[in-house]
Amino acid sequence: MAGIRLAVPSPVHQGEIIEIKALIQHAMESGFRRGARGEVIERNILTRFECDLNGTLIFAADLHPGVAANPLITFHLKAMEPGTLTFTWTDQNGEIWQDSAALEIT
Amino acid sequence: MKRLLALMAGALISGCFAPSAPDASSVLDAGEIRSGTSFLTPETQALQADAFANPGFLWVDRGAALFEQPISDRPACMACHEAGLKGVAATYPKIDPESGQLLNLEGRINQCRVTHQKAAPLTYESDDLLALSAYVANQSLGEPIRVDINGAAAKHFRQGRDYFTTRRGQFNLSCQQCHTDHWGQKLRGDTISQGHGNGFPAYRFEWQSLGSLHRRLRDCDTGVRAQPLPSGDQTYIAVELFLAARAQGLDMESPAVRR
Numbered sequence: 504m505a506g507i508r509l510a511v512p513s514p515v516h517q518g519e520i521i522e523i524k525a526l527i528q529h530a531m532e533s534g535f536r537r538g539a540r541g542e543v544i545e546r547n548i549l550t551r552f553e554c555d556l557n558g559t560l561i562f563a564a565d566l567h568p569g570v571a572a573n574p575l576i577t578f579h580l581k582a583m584e585p586g587t588l589t590f591t592w593t594d595q596n597g598e599i600w601q602d603s604a605a606l607e608i609t
Numbered sequence: 610m611k612r613l614l615a616l617m618a619g620a621l622i623s624g625c626f627a628p629s630a631p632d633a634s635s636v637l638d639a640g641e642i643r644s645g646t647s648f649l650t651p652e653t654q655a656l657q658a659d660a661f662a663n664p665g666f667l668w669v670d671r672g673a674a675l676f677e678q679p680i681s682d683r684p685a686c687m688a689c690h691e692a693g694l695k696g697v698a699a700t701y702p703k704i705d706p707e708s709g710q711l712l713n714l715e716g717r718i719n720q721c722r723v724t725h726q727k728a729a730p731l732t733y734e735s736d737d738l739l740a741l742s743a744y745v746a747n748q749s750l751g752e753p754i755r756v757d758i759n760g761a762a763a764k765h766f767r768q769g770r771d772y773f774t775t776r777r778g779q780f781n782l783s784c785q786q787c788h789t790d791h792w793g794q795k796l797r798g799d800t801i802s803q804g805h806g807n808g809f810p811a812y813r814f815e816w817q818s819l820g821s822l823h824r825r826l827r828d829c830d831t832g833v834r835a836q837p838l839p840s841g842d843q844t845y846i847a848v849e850l851f852l853a854a855r856a857q858g859l860d861m862e863s864p865a866v867r868r
Contacts, residue, residue, distance in 0.1 A: 506667040506668075506671055508666065508667065530817070571814075572818065573664040573667060575662050575664070
């Protein structure tokens with residue numbers, strides 16, 4: 504299961520600087536921890552986050568083992584054109600989780 | 610005469626053990642009851658208060674979806690509880706009038722599943738049970754805890770209080786020694802809280818996940834190097850009742866964020 508929570512203010516004024524928040528449920532297992540019997544718990548992390556507006560990349564981040572579980576990513580955008588914001592998370596094995604939100608400009 | 614003595618002894622015993630609300634709060638003065646939130650850093654308090662960024666809401670969202678989802682041909686939780694369950698979680702643990710058993714919220718959810726939805730009970734600490742209990746508990750956000758410790762609940766209250774005040778483990782410590790006698794002081798780098806359960810199920814940084822109060826109790830028992838009880842154990846439910854009675858009037862905060 505991967506729960507996703509997105510916060511995109513909408514509608515906003517043209518040229519307004521808005522804060523966008525994206526939260527995903529993920530274990531972000533670092534690969535450095537050991538279980539109760541001393542066995543290494545295998546690494547399992549998201550490695551990439553991208554946000555597109557109408558197909559154009561507007562924000563991206565590389566994630567590493569130091570990032571805590573259920574990463575919350577907050578960034579700012581100057582709202583110039585309306586459209587669809589697409590949020591994509593990719594894990595170390597190439598598995599993809601995606602969600603989108605509408606950006607309306609008044 | 611003998612009979613009279615026996616009667617008097619009986620009266621004395623019941624007098625000593627008669628549970629009452631003042632008895633429950635006698636361990637902490639009403640004015641000094643403080644939620645675990647007040648022992649957190651401002652940053653963690655802000656994360657808990659932010660209904661978007663608080664990671665506990667990932668489970669609340671999932672719980673809301675499960676609540677509306679029918680189980681095979683049986684109705685969804687929503688079919689009976691259409692009006693929601695506001696304030697309900699603040700009254701748990703509670704005696705189930707049918708079975709006479711003390712049930713916590715998790716137990717009540719599973720009882721509903723088994724009797725009304727004819728489904729298998731959810732495993733304690735599973736994501737689904739955490740999600741449903743967090744969703745139901747969240748509907749009591751800001752409601753004061755008001756558990757009933759009279760009648761059939763009295764013996765469970767006493768059992769919980771005994772567990773709380775009994776020394777255990779290699780460290781030979783009781784819950785009370787930290788959480789009633791020395792709260793506000795330091796244990797290694799941490800400030801000792803009063804040990805209330807009002808924020809559970811809660812998201813703990815140590816777990817990197819949402820967890821139940823029983824998981825927290827297991828951690829406390831492990832911390833004093835005692836053998837923890839299994840999650841869902843009747844003794845832990847009794848402790849849960851004692852803790853709720855001890856925190857009577859404190860606002861519910863689930864899903865809280867804890868260290």
